[in-house]
Amino acid sequence: MLWADLLSLVRIPLGVVFLFVADWPIGALGVIALAGLTDMLDGYVARRVMGPRAGGRHRGDWLDPLCDKIFVAFMLAGLVFVRGTPWLFVLVLLLRDLLQVVSLGVLALIPALHRRPYDYRANRLGKLTTVFQFLAALVILAGQPPPWPLAIVTASLGVTSLVTYIARVRAPAAAPLP
Numbered sequence: 001m002l003w004a005d006l007l008s009l010v011r012i013p014l015g016v017v018f019l020f021v022a023d024w025p026i027g028a029l030g031v032i033a034l035a036g037l038t039d040m041l042d043g044y045v046a047r048r049v050m051g052p053r054a055g056g057r058h059r060g061d062w063l064d065p066l067c068d069k070i071f072v073a074f075m076l077a078g079l080v081f082v083r084g085t086p087w088l089f090v091l092v093l094l095l096r097d098l099l100q101v102v103s104l105g106v107l108a109l110i111p112a113l114h115r116r117p118y119d120y121r122a123n124r125l126g127k128l129t130t131v132f133q134f135l136a137a138l139v140i141l142a143g144q145p146p147p148w149p150l151a152i153v154t155a156s157l158g159v160t161s162l163v164t165y166i167a168r169v170r171a172p173a174a175a176p177l178p
Helices: 002-011 012-022 025-050 059-081 087-093 097-107 126-141 148-172
Strands: none
Touching: 002 012, 002 025, 002 059, 002 097, 002 126, 012 025, 012 059, 025 059, 025 126, 059 087, 059 097, 059 126, 087 097, 087 148, 097 148
């Protein structure tokens, strides 16, 4: 799992690099492409090394989505601070992530919920939300104004995916991923 985890962790320094190249569209696209490549490769390497999932938990289950969120936060911060993208636009794009932090806080603070296992693995809607976050960033990097309709769709997908994450806490541990 070490290689898959390292591929996930590479996205954090890539997020920092994005801050320095956000005003250079080709460089910014290159960093986004590298981040996307590491995201695809970490899952491939994990499956290749581990084989079929035996139902156990793995560090990559929480590390991969955490690194995704950190990269997206750096990317969107770069768009705000370097390219002048409105904060409200970025907050709408990050709605799922912000609500997920709140829900994890609630999970940690309520003893009855704290004892329940939380499945950190991404679901299809969550992955689609991240893709839409990237699409919005690409539109801005192309010199277009913030695509508000895309932000609204992204937020809607994100909230829907969050509902499925919360449902996992209520469902039995052996339930399949949606």
